[in-house]
Structures are given as C-alpha cells and as structure tokens.
Amino acid sequence: MSQRARRDPGEVSLLAAILEGTTSLSGAACVGSEALFDPKGRDEESADADYRHQAAAELCRTCPVLDACRDWADQSDTNAVIAGRRPALPGNPGRPRKDSAA
Numbered sequence: 001m002s003q004r005a006r007r008d009p010g011e012v013s014l015l016a017a018i019l020e021g022t023t024s025l026s027g028a029a030c031v032g033s034e035a036l037f038d039p040k041g042r043d044e045e046s047a048d049a050d051y052r053h054q055a056a057a058e059l060c061r062t063c064p065v066l067d068a069c070r071d072w073a074d075q076s077d078t079n080a081v082i083a084g085r086r087p088a089l090p091g092n093p094g095r096p097r098k099d100s101a102a
C-alpha cells in the first residue's frame, strides 16, 4: 500500500470549516505551557495538580486575550484551567459548575 505524499485537500477544508467562527486567541500566554493547564492526572496528587493549576491561573492573569478566552470559556465545560479558572479538586472548590444552583 502506498502512502500519499500530500494531505487530502479535503482535510484542510474540513478543518477550516470546523474552526470557522471560533474565537481567535492569537498571542495567548499559555502557548508552550499547556502542561500546566491540563486536568489532574489520574495518578497525580491533588496538591500537585493544585500547585500546577495555580501557576496556570497566574499565567492567565498576564494573558493579552483573557477577555476573549473568558467569553469562549463560558461556553465550555472542562476540567482544565481556562481563562484563569481552576477546576474543582478535593480541598479546592474551584469554579462553580454551570449546572449548579446559584
């Protein structure tokens, strides 16, 4: 079986269609520091994840696209740090869930 030398141009068109209308976060401060933002690992201690998430949230406070990210994050449900919001961990209440009563 031969391999294609180039990507199918349909893949690029499909990706462009998927991303159309998404918020531009060009210049995001988290680029290159993604590991800080990841959800708590299965075998990771909560204290370690919390420390990592605090560092990520600090980075968000310096981010030039924080407002745009916050708007986008309001439509997202994740266990990662996003727009300076830390996920709930044992001993860290984090941000309220969207479906929680006010």
Ligand code: SF4
Pocket: 025, 028, 029, 030, 031, 059, 060, 061, 063, 064, 065, 066, 069, 070, 081, 082, 083, 084
């Ligand atoms: S606000 Fe935080 S999560 Fe959002 S783009 Fe900036 S650094 Fe990344």
